[in-house]
Amino acid sequence: MGPELILLVVVLIVVLVWRGPASLPRLGEALGKAVKGVRDNMPAGSRDDSDDHDPGGPSGSGGPPSTGPGT
Numbered sequence: 001m002g003p004e005l006i007l008l009v010v011v012l013i014v015v016l017v018w019r020g021p022a023s024l025p026r027l028g029e030a031l032g033k034a035v036k037g038v039r040d041n042m043p044a045g046s047r048d049d050s051d052d053h054d055p056g057g058p059s060g061s062g063g064p065p066s067t068g069p070g071t
Helices: 001-021 021-038
Strands: none
Touching: 001 021
16 A cells, blocks of 8 residues: 555545545545536547457457467
8 A cells, every 4th residue: 555545545534534424425426427517528539448349359458459479
């Protein structure tokens, strides 16, 4: 666990204590709208839409296709 993850967890705990659990749905909705707005305004070439390609690939492993000998 890196220091960034620990910092994120600490910040989330502080926000939970400060705002209270009743406001979490509103905060989640606002965060979701912000992420959706950023994704909608990204240029089409820099976007990674998982709906546009088969995530399993030809081997079904979920990783990039193999380019080594024997494939």
